[in-house]
Amino acid sequence: MxxxxxxxxxxxxxxxxxxxxxxxxxxxxxxxxxxxxxxxxxxxxxxAPEAVSAKAAEVHASGRALTYTPALGIAPLRTAIAGHYRRWYGVDVDPARIAVTTGSSGAFVLAFLAAFEAGDRVALARPGYPAYRNILAALGCEVVDVDCGPETRYQPTPALLDAAASAHGPLAGVVLASPANPTGTMASPAELAALVDWCAASGARLVSDEIYHGITYPDDAGEHRARGVCAWELDPEAIVVSSFSKYWGMTGWRLGWMLLPEELIGAVDALAGNVALCPPAPSQYAAVEAFSPAxxxxxxxxxxxxxxxxxxxxxxxxxxxxxxxxxxxxxxxxxxxxxxxxxxxxxxxxxxxxxxxxxxxxxxxxxxxxxxxxxxxxxxxxxxxxxxxxxxxxxxxxxxxx
The missing domain is CATH 3.90.1150.10 (Aspartate Aminotransferase, domain 1)
Incomplete structure (x- = not known):
């Protein structure tokens, strides 16, 4: 044989x-x-913040079994994340539309699996975070580079997306990072609104990476808002990805989250249960304290x-x-x-x-x-x-x- x-x-x-x-x-x-x-x-x-570390120690010392949680995360944490959006952005988010994930990396895998078919074209700013490209490529999507230089402050624009679609074909999605890795540049409220309008007119899904929100420097950023602008302030059909890793310094805790359009909740729930069962349980229980005043x-x-x-x-x-x-x-x-x-x-x-x-x-x-x-x-x-x-x-x- x-x-x-x-x-x-x-x-x-x-x-x-x-x-x-x-x-x-x-x-x-x-x-x-x-x-x-x-x-x-x-x-x-x-x-991590002291309040989070203290809660983690309490959870481990309690002797209670740290078992699997719901695939999309424990209810108290999803509720606390919803409160965070009211506090920072004035946006009301139904906790049922929040998915807690194994870091933002886990969120991107689930988001791309749920939102895009193999062969779909998804636009990314270049320079940009390489994991977007590599996850999409591994899932069979066609990555469309958008060459973003200093003239657009390293951020995509509707004109650049028009050129990308003209050269490669219709885009199924656009990944936006604001603040961006590696450049740290941000899309202003007006610039984000223009991208949201472009995606709506083009039938493209916006995926907004907001993991660096809260780490901003408004003294030099002009019209940029101090915490950053959440895509859901303009479009609740966008996928928003965030994380405990950066602002709260919890990189090794491997905990992030997504805000999901209603039509993707069931798909992400099923995928999450199959891919990782659930996010790390100790991290979830401790992370509720990340939203404390301290x-x-x-x-x-x-x-x-x-x-x-x-x-x-x-x-x-x-x-x-x-x-x-x-x-x-x-x-x-x-x-x-x-x-x-x-x-x-x-x-x-x-x-x-x-x-x-x-x-x-x-x-x-x-x-x-x-x-x-x-x-x-x-x-x-x-x-x-x-x-x-x-x-x-x-x-x-x-x-x-x-």
Whole structure:
């Protein structure tokens, strides 16, 4: 009997997320005794709010069985999330339309499975978060890159979407991130309204990634709202994805959520029960406390710290001698071209590898986010805090002077 080749499936052949390989190298260098400053992960250094950690300890110490929960999450957490939308955005959300997920990553898998057919075209901004592209590709969707540069503040526009649809065919969906990873740029209320109108007129589903809401810098963002604008303020047929990972610093708790159009609730419920059974139970019970006044106050304090570090970094860009940088209205990233500093290197990947080995500073090459222009850029995360950023900048200057 002839046996077929037992190779990995073609749809699984997506590029790895370079930041994960960099983190592995950081761990190896630290294990070997090297002092490494890591500015590559979008991971707040403070950890979860004290109220959340205390609740988690109470849950574990109670002795009660941590069993499976409903596939879309426990009722108290879904109710608390609904209250969050009333508090921040003045939007009334039925808890039945909230799906708690295993991180925002789990939300994107479920959302894309429920909303799009294999072969559907879905538009993404480039530069952008690579997992959108890779999840969609693995699910058999056609990813349509929308080249977004500084002239549109790295955000898609109706004109760019018209051009994409003209070149590739009708779009079934548009993924918007505001604040965006890696650039930190935001869509203003007027810009979001224009995208909502375009999607409605074109029959495209809007998927709004809002995981960095709350981490914004309105002093420099002009007309942008301090917390960010929720797509449901304009269109309750959009899919909204959010997470406890960024504003609340709960990356390893693997907990996110979605706001769902009514027609997708049943599909997401069935998919969630089959894919993961339920989100992590201890995280769910503890996360209810994320919506307490004490947790909001602590998280806002961290955001104020990010703002100070961001200002220090932006003020020092001239000394680094890099090229143009995204304005970083929100999130905790600086996405910048390396300019003349690339002269000794083939691209940003070589620059980042050499910097890590020589000076113990970990940055992410822009190729993770933009396969066309990313070889000229890097992403620096300032979530690690002021001391880490200042130490890293000093080492970068020494490296570039060598």
């Amino acid at each position: 002839t046996r077929r080749s037992l190779a990995a499936s073609s749809r699984s052949q997506v590029p790895p997320f370079a930041v994960m390989d960099i983190l592995a190298r950081v761990d190896a260098l630290r294990a070997a005794g090297r002092d490494v400053v890591s500015l590559c992960a979008g991971e707040p250094s403070a950890g 947790a909001y106050e602590q998280a806002d304090g961290w955001v104020a710290g990010y703002a100070r570090t961001r200002r220090t970094l932006l003020d020092g860009l001239g000394e680094l001698g890099w090229g143009p940088a995204a304005p970083a209205d929100g999130a905790f990233y600086l996405y910048a071209e390396l300019g003349d500093q690339l002269a000794r290197f083939g691209d940003s990947r070589e620059y980042c590898r050499a910097l890590l080995e020589a000076e113990g500073v970990a940055l992410v090459p822009g190729t993770d986010f933009d396969a066309v222009h990313g070889g000229r850029a890097v992403r620096l995360s300032f979530a690690a805090g002021q001391d880490a950023v200042e130490a890293a900048v000093g080492r970068i200057l020494r490296f570039q002077a060598g």
